[in-house]
Each structure stands twice: as C-alpha cells, then as structure tokens.
Amino acid sequence: MIKFGLIGCGRISENHFRAVEQVQDAEIITCCDIDVARARSKAQEFRISSFYENYEEMIDKEQIDAVIVCTPSGLHPEIGIASASRKLHVVTEKPMATDLESADKLIQTCDKNDVKLFVVKQNRLNSTMKLLKSAIVKNRFGKIYTVQSNVFWQRPQSYYDQAKWRGTWEFDGGAFMNQASHYVDALYWLIGPVDHVMAETATMARKIETEDTGSAILKFRNGVIGTLNVTLLVYPKNLEGSITVLGEKGTVKLGGIAVNKIEKWEFDEFDEDDTSVFDSSYQTPNVYGYGHLQYYYNVIKALKGEIEPDIDGRDGRKSLEIIKAIYLSAKEGKKIALPLK
Numbered sequence: 001m002i003k004f005g006l007i008g009c010g011r012i013s014e015n016h017f018r019a020v021e022q023v024q025d026a027e028i029i030t031c032c033d034i035d036v037a038r039a040r041s042k043a044q045e046f047r048i049s050s051f052y053e054n055y056e057e058m059i060d061k062e063q064i065d066a067v068i069v070c071t072p073s074g075l076h077p078e079i080g081i082a083s084a085s086r087k088l089h090v091v092t093e094k095p096m097a098t099d100l101e102s103a104d105k106l107i108q109t110c111d112k113n114d115v116k117l118f119v120v121k122q123n124r125l126n127s128t129m130k131l132l133k134s135a136i137v138k139n140r141f142g143k144i145y146t147v148q149s150n151v152f153w154q155r156p157q158s159y160y161d162q163a164k165w166r167g168t169w170e171f172d173g174g175a176f177m178n179q180a181s182h183y184v185d186a187l188y189w190l191i192g193p194v195d196h197v198m199a200e201t202a203t204m205a206r207k208i209e210t211e212d213t214g215s216a217i218l219k220f221r222n223g224v225i226g227t228l229n230v231t232l233l234v235y236p237k238n239l240e241g242s243i244t245v246l247g248e249k250g251t252v253k254l255g256g257i258a259v260n261k262i263e264k265w266e267f268d269e270f271d272e273d274d275t276s277v278f279d280s281s282y283q284t285p286n287v288y289g290y291g292h293l294q295y296y297y298n299v300i301k302a303l304k305g306e307i308e309p310d311i312d313g314r315d316g317r318k319s320l321e322i323i324k325a326i327y328l329s330a331k332e333g334k335k336i337a338l339p340l341k
C-alpha cells in the first residue's frame, strides 16, 4: 500500500482525494493546510485520521511514502525539496514552479535522494488528446503546417480576490502560467521542442500583477508554426479551450471548453482510431476534466517500480521554460530563442 500525505487542501485537492480513493494499493493517510479548518474538513470528509497545520511537522511525524503538493504554485519547489530531502516521492500540481531555478533545484534534490518527481498534467490523458497524439505518432497528418490553441475563459475579479497568491508573479504567474499551462504543455507534447517564441501580454481588466490576456507565436524546431491565444476575460463565461492541427493530409480540431470535444477529424486515409472519434468526446463539469484518476494509475505503477513516470520533473520543466520565454518576449519586445540561458 502506497501512503500519501496531501499538502494544500484547497480547490484542486478535491480531485486528488477523489482520485486516490478510486485507485487500488494507495491511500491518503494524512493532510495539511495552513488554514487548519480546511485540513480538518477534508480529513473528516475523506475519513483521514490525522491532519496538520504545518507541512514539515506532517512529513517528520507521519509514515508516508510520498507527498501530493496542491499549494500555491510558487510554494511547490520549497515543499517538494523539503519532502524529497526526507526521501519522500513528490507528486506536484502544475506548474512545478514559477521560476526555472527552483524547478531545477527540485529536480536535482529528487535525483540526489533517489525519489520520483511527478508533475500533474492530466489533460494529456483526456481521450480526445490521446487520439490526437496517436494520429501524430502514426504520421497521419503527413507534414504538419500549423497548430493553433485558444484558451478563452472567464475568471472574474472575485476569483483573484479569493486568495492573495492568485495573480502574483511569485506564487501564481498569469494566464499563460496558470490557466494555459496545460495547453503550452500539450503543444510541446504533440508537436515537439520549440525553437523560439514571440509574444504580447496585457493586464486589460483584472486588478492583478500578471497578465489576463496574451498571444504567443511558437516556432517549433521541426518548422511548424504555432499560435496560442489566451484570455480570461470572455463575457459571460468559459467559451473555448481548443487545439487545431492542420497538416498535409489531415485536419483536427479539439474544442469544447477544455479540449473535451472532437469538432473536426478528417484524414485522407482510414485508421482504426477513426472508429473511436465519436465516443471520445465527453461532458466535463469544469475545465480540470477527469484526468487526475488516470494520472494516478501511472503514479502508482511508477512508485511500485513497474513503469517510468509519464510526466516527470524534466518533462514538467519543458512547458515552464516555454512560458518563461513567452514572458521574456512580451517584456523585452523581441524574439526569444530556447533553451533559455
């Protein structure tokens, strides 16, 4: 039985509690939040025997194998490093950090202590995304010309006012770092390494440090031109989370509010994947989707030593680096080449 301790009992923690409840051979045996009432409430709801206000006390006292980090993003490295130093495996919510230096320290500390690091990118596991990835791996598009992703969502001022960390550079990042980070990850995962980026960002309506709107052009090393358009100002509610791939012999658009629908699927040659297209679209209650459960299947098998982590620290760092390049380009008004120095 793999025993987890969960740190940060806020909004996304629910997905983790529910997912681990459903997987075999694992349980969350303790949890922690600086707002101890939240930790107590989750402990009661999920029948967990102990809860803490201080995560260091939790990881010192409890007999656990791994931590699940669901705190504000800027705290993921500090908590991950403290846990890895005590020989605990680390499952961290995305983004793994808000800066590359601390992401690197987290990766190095996990390596040094021979523990695994998992970065939660559950969208890769959506049925729609898996089909698109399969089409690319099978080379069904022929030459891919261009890819476009739109994240057109609504986050009212009240969302940012819920917690002080939201919309800050140190703990959150903006629309690209928080909401669109799954889409940046998807573009990298589907198309490949990015050569350079150009971007514009703006804070048009929300009272926050970071951006609520932006557009980026990504030039991939294989020549594909990508565009990513993001805004959190859609009136009156979430409109679209989409990825469109246009190639020589195929056209696919994943749409819906969070790539949960296949809106276009056309290739010049038939493949057995085509028979799954109709069934792969699904309703999603929110933009987080259902991927956390799928994600834990990999985490548990990897912790048992049966397979490698699907998305480890080095993989999680790739999208962070692209997002950092997007921010640098917007700030300096110029093209930014990757890897960043």
Ligand SMILES: NC(=O)c1ccc[n+]([C@@H]2O[C@H](COP(=O)([O-])OP(=O)(O)OC[C@H]3O[C@@H](n4cnc5c(N)ncnc54)[C@H](O)[C@@H]3O)[C@@H](O)[C@H]2O)c1
Pocket (backbone or CB within 6 Å): 007, 008, 009, 010, 011, 012, 013, 032, 033, 034, 035, 038, 053, 055, 070, 071, 072, 073, 074, 075, 093, 094, 095, 120, 121, 122, 163, 178, 287, 288
């Ligand atoms: N994978 C996804 O789709 C997805 C979706 C939403 C959020 N997230 C990520 O999850 C993280 C949390 O987001 P959220 O929306 O749940 O935020 P939230 O503010 O609702 O929850 C964060 C919790 O962490 C607690 N906390 C803060 N500092 C702490 C500390 N030092 N020790 C213990 N607890 C501490 C807070 O009190 C709060 O309860 C963010 O990194 C975010 O990017 C991922």
